[in-house]
Amino acid sequence: xxxxxxxxxxxxxxxxxxxxxxxxxxxxxxxxxxxxxxxxxxxxxxxxxxxxxxxxxxxxxxxxxxxxxxxxxxxxxxxxxxxxxxxxxxxxxxxxxxxxxxxxxxxxxxxxxxxxxxxxxxxxxxxxxxxxxxxxxxxxxxxxxxxxxxxxxxxxxxxxxxxxxxxxxxxxxxxxxxxxxxxxxxxxxxxxxxxxxxxxxxxxxxxxxxxxxxxxxxxxxxxxxxxxxxxxxxxxxxxxxxxxxxxxxxxxxxxxxxxxxx
Ligand SMILES: Nc1ncnc2c1ncn2[C@@H]1O[C@H](COP(=O)(O)OP(=O)(O)OP(=O)(O)O)[C@@H](O)[C@H]1O
Ligand SMILES: [Mg+2]
Numbered sequence: 001x002x003x004x005x006x007x008x009x010x011x012x013x014x015x016x017x018x019x020x021x022x023x024x025x026x027x028x029x030x031x032x033x034x035x036x037x038x039x040x041x042x043x044x045x046x047x048x049x050x051x052x053x054x055x056x057x058x059x060x061x062x063x064x065x066x067x068x069x070x071x072x073x074x075x076x077x078x079x080x081x082x083x084x085x086x087x088x089x090x091x092x093x094x095x096x097x098x099x100x101x102x103x104x105x106x107x108x109x110x111x112x113x114x115x116x117x118x119x120x121x122x123x124x125x126x127x128x129x130x131x132x133x134x135x136x137x138x139x140x141x142x143x144x145x146x147x148x149x150x151x152x153x154x155x156x157x158x159x160x161x162x163x164x165x166x167x168x169x170x171x172x173x174x175x176x177x178x179x180x181x182x183x184x185x186x187x188x189x190x191x192x193x194x195x196x197x198x199x200x201x202x203x204x205x206x207x208x209x210x211x212x213x214x215x216x217x218x219x220x221x222x223x224x225x226x227x228x229x230x231x232x233x234x235x236x237x238x239x240x241x242x243x244x245x246x247x248x249x250x251x252x253x254x255x256x257x258x259x260x261x262x
Contacts, residue, residue, distance in 0.1 A: 005145035010161030014187035024231025025083035037091035052217035067107030130163035
């Protein structure tokens, strides 16, 4: 199994959309995918038609055993989605209570890594959607993954948020065996605005080695897909955002080969 986290400490940059778009494309190509919703707001869980306020069993259950993960528990929590190849480990609003705890205390930092280890044979990919703040949940996402995707909205404030995310990553890397490779993905790009064009230029100049050279355009089809509860490629495989996400996926898969060889 390959594990990717999608994270940025800034809110509303397209993390959930990117997680679902990539999962949808992988699923379409026949890969078995588990999507993990670690955001207490549960946007991904809601996207697939579940209510994070009402679900009886969720990711939260994984955190209730002092850092240990009981045998078989992650598999019992899986829910089906609009695509037969995508399973969901759903979120609960109760996850918010964890954010107040320090990951070092109680050994809670590796709960998701341990949970995914139990699902290693059942899935080809895991994609973890993270909350927009640094806490136990984001630490879990980063500790469990082999590749990080950082969606960055192409607007002025985005660069500050990205700087914060990159320094968080440097901190996390100190406790990892290998640094986590990351890929910056410009999102919500509108070629008619100076803010989008200017930010894209700054991103490309500042992080040339980590940026994906395409961008995800603003596309109302993404909102329509979300309303329909299906992945963007299920909704409209030819929309411009899906074309862009397909190019991104190809890049991520190539980048992965490079890091495996290195
Ligand atoms: N490329 C896009 N074009 C148009 N709308 C988009 C695009 N990407 C995301 N959106 C919309 O913008 C909103 C925020 O996107 P999303 O929920 O993916 O961001 P997020 O980073 O996960 O937010 P949060 O930090 O709140 O979890 C959603 O309504 C989504 O449908
Ligand atoms: Mg989100």
